Amino acid sequence: MNFWDPFILDSDSEFYKSVYDFARDKVLSTAEHRDENCIWDDKLWKELSKAGLAGLPIPSEFGGQDASCYQCCLATEAFSAACIDGGFGLSWAAHMIIGAMPIVFQGNSEQKNKYLPKLASGEWIAGLGLTEASAGSDAGSLITRAEPVDGGYLINGSKMYITNGPVGQVFIIMARTGGKSRGPMGVSAFIVDSTSKGFTVSKILKKLGHHTSMTAELIFENMFVPEENLLGPLNSGFMRIGKATLEWERTVLIAGLVGAMEYTLNVSLKYSNERIQFDKPISSFSAIQEKIVRNWIWMNSARILIHSVAESKDQGHSKPLESSVVKVFTSEVAEDVAKETIQLFGGYGFMKEFHIERFYRDVKLGTIGGGTSEIQRSIIAATYPGSQKFIASLSSLSELFEPENMDANSKKESNNFCNLNLDKVRDDLQIEIPSKVLDFYSLAIKAILDWKDGPHKQKSQAIEFAFADFIIILLVIDRFIKSLTVSMDQIDISNQSEPKVQKLKANWYTTVDQMRDLGILMEILIEKYFHSLRLLASSSDFIKAILRNTNQITDWEKQIGDCYFFLNERK
Structure with a gap:
């Protein structure tokens, strides 16, 4: 491998x-x-x-x-x-x-x-008890209650879909402690031992996938929890613990999908060269090559995005928007990879021999657990900080589009913004980013500035989700561009105040390879989110221009063939 x-x-x-x-x-x-x-x-x-x-x-x-x-x-x-x-x-x-x-x-x-x-x-094995039968996506509406008594609390209620429920000894349980109204405020976190009287594993749940992990419903009936097991301040469990933990969950747990995509890439390359149909290996067919290339591009772009957010977390930054982008993008492209890998293997993919049918079943949890894709899109739209702050969060490439001598009045004219410095971009980065990518980046920033706070403020859920998809596209491409020159920004443990920037480019992944892959990435991103872009185009001439540019693909089969040859040579 x-x-x-x-x-x-x-x-x-x-x-x-x-x-x-x-x-x-x-x-x-x-x-x-x-x-x-x-x-x-x-x-x-x-x-x-x-x-x-x-x-x-x-x-x-x-x-x-x-x-x-x-x-x-x-x-x-x-x-x-x-x-x-x-x-x-x-x-x-x-x-x-x-x-x-x-x-x-x-x-x-x-x-x-x-x-x-x-x-x-x-x-001891641990787990988290947040979700309830009636409180899934709306986790803040949980109804499990913890009533104060002498020396602690009595907890009554239940938790659903709890990973490690049947095998764990320690659980972080969220319960309502403040008032009777629903909502995220007034929820506290408790450390609960599974040996506590009143703690019951109600039933082990049967699932579509993840059969090697035990999932259960937990029941609490007058379960006494001592006061010293209150975790964090009273009534702050959901806001201070749940959300901070979920950012880690949406980054670390989702990274496993990148590994699974890597597994499928390896077996797909091997199988496509060994499987003979019509007197030649199926790897000679462009449709098969494209499936494998898409796998590689989705895997690599998701990996770059995950690493970027993880590094920010390690520097102490809260990244709710970026964590949700990681979650929705990686889980959804992993579904695409699983589906196309099964298709590539045909009948063998439907069998258990190559393990990929297990990935096909397991991958679905990614778009559901830890907050559904719909919830992630709502979070992206809700935490969007406005045009200026969002652009400031992008890589240094965004700064290169703005001429230093542009006066304040000119900057307000978004039609004149981002058109003037493509040569400066190439000179400063010393790499030849494909013109179609720079054109997209330029038009995307124009759209962001033109919208100011974003079109999702129209309070239409369709537009809200479409805007979230637009943010996903821009962040994925931006982080890929950033990876071209700096692989990672790692903090030097000996001096937390000074980031240690290390440039790294594997000798087998050249600048030419990266530029080719960046061009392919942009095309398949726009294809994947085409419907969302079309919805946004009604309020933005810049989005209309992005869609017009997608009709100018002239060398698609050559790009795919070149990328497949690169992958096949290294297999």
Whole structure:
């Protein structure tokens, strides 16, 4: 199997490989059997814990590995790339991210000392109890209540779809403590032991996919929780813990889908060269080449986006908009990759032999769990900070479009903005970005400025979602452009105030390769989100111009062929 991350630093590649080797050697061989029989493998969990993976992000003073958000993303990616076991990977990631990290973020010293060492060692498995049968996307409307009593609280209610519910020992449970009205305010978080009287695993839930992960409904009947198990300030659980944890969840857990896409890329390249039809390998057909190339482009662009957000999280920044972009984009393109890989394999894809049918079933959770795609689009539109702040969040490329001598009045004329410095872009970056990409970038920024606060303010959900898709397109392309010159902005641990910028370009992924892939990415992004762009075009001449430019594809088959040849040569 080849590794397909051209941006990973040498200092992280050994860590990536260690997780990959563990998953390949210990997990892959039994994945099909466990999936078919819905088995939770406690022995495998102990081996994972012994390898130091159960406590990756937990501080070393409590027995963890001090892993950053970025390193946790690498780990979940490597795990899936090796074994494509989405279920066991989900249980592991849920344990360390949405189970343990709330205690890391908000726990007091007594709580950390009591729980984190055993969570880090894997002796205890953790989970998060937020969703309820009547409170899914509207998580703030939960009705489980915690009533104060002498020495603590009595919790009554239930939680639905809880990962690790049947096998976990520690759960972060969200319960209403303030007033009787629904909403995110007045919700508190509690650390709950599964041995508590009144704690019941109601039933183990049967699922479409993720059969190697156990999911359950939890019931609480007058369950006493001592006062010292209140996590964080009273009535702040949803706002301070839930949302912070969900940003990590939408980054780290979703990175596993990139690993799964890498697995499918490897097996697709191998199979397409070995499968003979009409007296030649199916890899000689352009339709098959295009499926594989799209897999590569979607995987790489999602990876770049995830790494960008993870690095920002490691620098202490809250990134609700970007985290939601990562979640909706990666989960939806992973669905595309799974579908097209099954199609490439044909009848064999429908069988269990190549493991990809398991990915096809597992991948659907990505657009549902941790907030549906619809919720993510609402978050993107709601957290959009306005044109100037959004443009400031883009890479330095956006600054190069604005002439230094442009006066204030000219800047207000968006028709004159972003047209004048394409040569300066090329000179400053010292790379030849495809003109169609620069034209798109220019028109997109014009549209952003022309809209000011965004067309979603019309209070039409169709426009709101279309605007979110437009933001997704621009961020994906922007982060890909940023990766052309700087692979990662990593913080030097010895000096947190000074970012250490490392330029890296894998010797097998040249500038020519990247420029070709950037052009392909732009085309397939516009194709994927064409309907949304068409909705926005009614209020923007700049979006109309973007759509007109998509009709000017002249060398599509050559671009696909060149990219496929590049991938096939390295397989």
